[in-house]
Amino acid sequence: MFAVIFIPNFSLQAVLRHEPESRARAVALVDPKLPKPILVQLTPAARACGVCEGLTPSQAMARCGELIIKPRSPAQEESATEILLQTAYAFSPGIEATAPGVCTIELKGLGFRFDDHALEPWAGKLAEVLAQFHLEAKVGLAATPELAWLAARAGNPVLALSISPEQETEEVVPAFPDENHGRTFESFPISALEPPSEILEILRRWGIQTIGELLALGKDNVAERLGPAVVELFNRVSPDSPRPLKLVAPAEEFAEQMEFENEVETVEPLLFALRRFVEQLSRRLELIYLVVAEFQLQLGLSSGLKYERVFKIPAPTGRIEILFRMLQTHLETVRTDSPIISLCLIAKPSQPESQQFGLFESTLRDPNQFAETLARLTALAGPDRAGTPESISGYKPDSFRMSVSGFRSHNEKTLLADGGTARHSARAAKSATNGTHGVTPPTIKGRSESDVGLRLRRFRPPLPSHIELRDGKPTLLRSHVFIGPITETRGPFYGSGNWWDVNKWAREEWDIETSDGSLFRIFRSSEGDFVEGVYD
């Protein structure tokens, strides 16, 4: 038993998949690769306006002023083919990519019988799933791939062909004995077999109109008169020897792409298309019980350059709103040098996350929401101004770097910490071998940050000031934050580093108490005098 999914006007449907509202309009598809561009596929509305295949665009426009002409898009056809195969694969593991827009499915092993009334609802569901991807499909069910193909073309949207009583074997129960469900292929017109035109003409002159009438003539008799070409027609409708399928597995890549007719300069049309892409990709993954773990966004620019960005989803999900918001938040901050001409969104699938947390471990309630908030904070404050601080080994005061807050789970953190310790030890051992200092020395000679009881509130950058010294000790401070005498001092603390490169620095630090009772940290360097912060 076989099923064939047939998508009529496949190239046109592939192009209109992302603008389903246009399917009700008069739209025609032109193949720009043909020597003379002519219309190759049409919507019913276009046909109703008097347009037909083979016309040039200008001839078609003369007949229908409202006709929308679209170019054929191999990229979108490729995406539609992927959807077709992935959908079929979700229903049966034995699938064949028979032709563009045609997929044959082997039903063996799925537990169906010829007389199974569940077959038609099953095929109907297949068509419904494809309709979710804006692909109108017809499904045919029959004993052989060729008969199923005949049924698919006649389906509306599903047609299950039964086997005629003459061709029944004793073992085979007639399929769909109920007349409302089944129909035999003998009633199909002879043209459905797509015979060579000369043979079709001869058969018409003989008065042969249907396949049943052709079969009644007998294979040998007709072959004797019309040659071996007609044998092929008999073989196609023979239920006895179904051809083996060339089984394929659909690609595990989930991508949606579009080339814009007009250059896009604002974010709104981009978001409109992206929303549809996200919906489609999410549904495609949902079909095979997966969720989105990563998005790769590619924007083709009119200058020939390409903008690419990878979005890792903190907690893989299939929720369209969350996924779309993540892209939207980023795109609202993107500025490109030239307009956008193409858009591609690739989804990397993964299993839905299931994780057991520690008893005393707190986790983020909604990691995806947090990732979006973090993106907004980064857009607000700047890329290096929102995140988790990490200390940098070295002597220089206020040395740190910002990393993106992932807020990993405790287990992950432990693993990383172990690795970090190992690296740290290795580096420390190496430093010891080289005769240099360890990686966590006191920042300034005579002072250790952890020993300072009061915490420093820093001025970034340090405030330029003027410090007057008497007997080597600061006595007067002139700065933006304080002007007046210094009553008590602590220091000096000397520090220097990076003497081997251009970032070399040297400073003399003092902790001071001013006449108003404030406690400051000041320092002197080759660049002048500064107030580094206030103790608070």
Added chain:
Amino acid sequence: MPAANIIELRQLLAARFPGLRMKADALSAAKHAFWPTGLPQLDEPLRGGLARGALTEVTAEQHGSGSTLLLTALIHQALHENKFVGVIDGQDSLDVTQLGEDLSRLLWVRCRSAEEALKAADLLLRDGNLPLVLLDLVSNPAAQLRKIPATTWYRFQRLIEQTSTVCAIFTPRVMVAPAQARIALRSRFSLAALEREPGELLSELKVEIAEARHAGESGELESQFA
């Protein structure tokens, strides 16, 4: 159907929108649990710590009163409890090098102005993922702070009152009108304090619970001095 009087209107609204709150103190007092800070001089007068789902204002009117000491103590306490902490640094003044090694649960937003800090706070409070959000405006110039509309704080209050987020706002003067608790820092440390342990200094931190308004006791003011 038009409501004949205010009672009917309230009943109609309550029926249509079950989550709607009619009165300022209608929120269940049970929702207001407290997060213990580990500092007895704060936890005891505040009935167990900083209120969840409410704003707490910490005012430090002068330098050296211990606002950074308290801020880092709260960060340490939260990190020690494996909690996520968001610190919105109004003037990029936090010295992270003195916070310790493992800051993987700390989100630090380094803002340039009070306006930027308020936008960041709005985002984080709306997010609702972080159990502790600290907004530090102590170093921001008075001119920036004067421009903050009072409605901002009410908006923040509305944002977190249905959550269990603890939000402490460090300011140089009293400015957060809907704060459930107001803590004034009155310490004055000398240069000798730099050579003492932070734990010792924290135990000597002078705080004044200037005003505490508890849920279900609207209008009641409490004053305690430590």
